[in-house]
Amino acid sequence: MRDRLTRLLGTALVAGGLALGAGAARAETSLEFYYPVAVGGPITKIVDGMVADFEKGHPDIKVKPIYAGSYQDTITKVLTAIKGGDVPQLSVILSVDMFTLIDEDAIVPYESLVKTEADKAWLKGFYPAFMENSQTGGKTWGIPFQRSTVVMYWNKEAFKEAGLDPETPPQTWDELVAFGKKLTKKDASGNVTRWGVQIPSSGFPYWLFQALTTQNDVRLMNGDGTETHFDDPKVVEALQYWVDLSRKWQIHAPGIVEWGTTPKDFFEGKTAIMWTTTGNLTNVRKNAPFPFGVAMLPEHARRGTPTGGGNFYIFKKSTPEQKAAALTFIEWMTSPERAAQWGIETGYVAVSPAAWETPEMKAYVKDFPPAAVARDQLQYAFAELSTHDNQRVTKALNDGLQAALTGAKTPAEAMKDSQAEAKRILRAYQ
């Protein structure tokens, strides 16, 4: 017994010594990098491959990619790690969590890290629509990486069957209603077998709703994230339109429509048009048993969509060497070639105009034109709803939207209540 204990202790000491020796012998900077997976496909394999490529070109930097679950899991892990003291150096987290991370004093602005002219040029190279959710108070806190927008998918077979031109999607709100009426199909006993359009409203209805408000030319919050405009008449009007799709025009399923099953509804022919993220493009391309089209969302006062998705953040508790190394890594990951590769392999929108000029991307778009729809729509995009205490304010809006969609409140009442709740939450940040 005693003998075994001594041996065990000896082994532990030797192992400890080895670990120390290994740490001292290499003069490289090591980084921990948390990332979430929010769309289908072999994302972890793609990330591991990109990191390996990076390390080949940068032998002095060691990156350890750690899959951290969903977006929600990732920020939970990061913030818990910060409170516990063991923090990663960089992570991909939702762009809308910027204010939360600033309020937790967790991240550093990129302006404090960029030094050379090349760095500064890189920082200016992204689509302005993506930067709206990445900058506040004149500083850049996040770098766009896996970003998306809402687009419209339509079933060409259903269009043909309803006597519509299968190559022309609805261009305006009124057209959407007119097309929807033709596309909605009922059986002999009056039950609907196919709806005209489906806009999912479970989980995060605010994101799809923001497409409607943007089309009605109204912003939901100010740039400082301290004020919301939920009770603006134009916001109420946008919600009225969404409610009317099912209540008045009866071309949209009543109640709350599940986000997760919406693509399946589309494949099953239960809805002829669906609104969902560009991130579903690869999924639809693989699984739709009929020819489909992808288009920009219809316009009202203007075209519009919110942006969505995740940004790179660098954490404050890293050493200066780690911060510099993290910047090098992020610059490499968002370089035009890499952004193009990432966009092609995942379905996310490549984040800089330069990425769309690479030969790989040009070939991809030529082969599969729907891939460019999200890019072309970017010029009409607004920042996704993001404020201080973001998730709580978002919930206030989500609750109001669901109350209106289920008929518990009128759109005006619902938005008035949401605005009052948001105002109460944001009082502390005025």
Place this chain on the structure above:
Amino acid sequence: MAESLAPSVDRPSTRRPAGRAAAGQGGLAGWLLLLPAAVLLAAFTHYPAVATFLHSLYSTPRGSRPAHFVGLDNYQAMIQDPVFWQSLWNNAVYALGTIPAAIALALVMALWVNGRIRGRGLLRLAYFTPTVLPMIAVANIWLFFYTPDYGLIDQVGHLFGAGAHNWLGSRSTALACLMVVTVWKEAGFFMIFYLAALQQIAPVLGEAAAIEGAGRWYFFRRVTFPLLMPTTLFVLVNAVINAFRVVDHVVVMTRGGPDNATELLLFYIYEVAFKFWDTAYGATLTMVLLAILAAVALGQFLYFDKRVHYR
């Protein structure tokens, strides 16, 4: 061995005086034997409970702003929080709806598979299967059962001429849908306990009752059911705890929606603490949950202990 163990296991009420006598004689040894369990209990149950209470008296620290003492402010905010009241109400409905149904169903199933029928083993296995599946998997399966139009439930409905119904997307049906999943999941688990208890009941009782001419319902009401009371108490305690403790299906199926219709207390605590990062308010809500569970457990033991026959 079994003879000497049986009384101390079956009669908790007789244990206390015996324990006290032992403490008087070999106190130190007794305490030392208790130490590992006591340390674990204190570190992972008592300390967190006390710490949670203390946290609920402070504000939430954010970045450079440290926590400061706010007294009962968090509790005041809670009383004015409509979502808190809604989640409490939902949880009450949920508990009252699922617990009796799950227990009754478990008892019926246990009586059924305890009888001499063909394919008994298979039937028992079928009833127990939902228990083996993780709640996350169960919720994902039911998500598609409930899908409007082509989901299983609506497809069955179509056979009878019913139209599509948005089960999880309407305020009036969403909570009931979650309750059905819970009953389906829990009944099989409780059935196992009833089945074990039923097999402990001596067959002579049934034979004697048959000779006396007692009917099956009379026999169940006056003999079987009273003998099952210890199991019922155990199952009831577990069911109540689960009604407040298991919210995996809320996460998967509705995330508390539509408009808080399926917001259960624990799910709200999770949202407040890990989505809104308002840890102090999360602690305040946790205290309510603790108080409810303590009150229910205490009530059950005080009330039922007098009415339960331990053999």
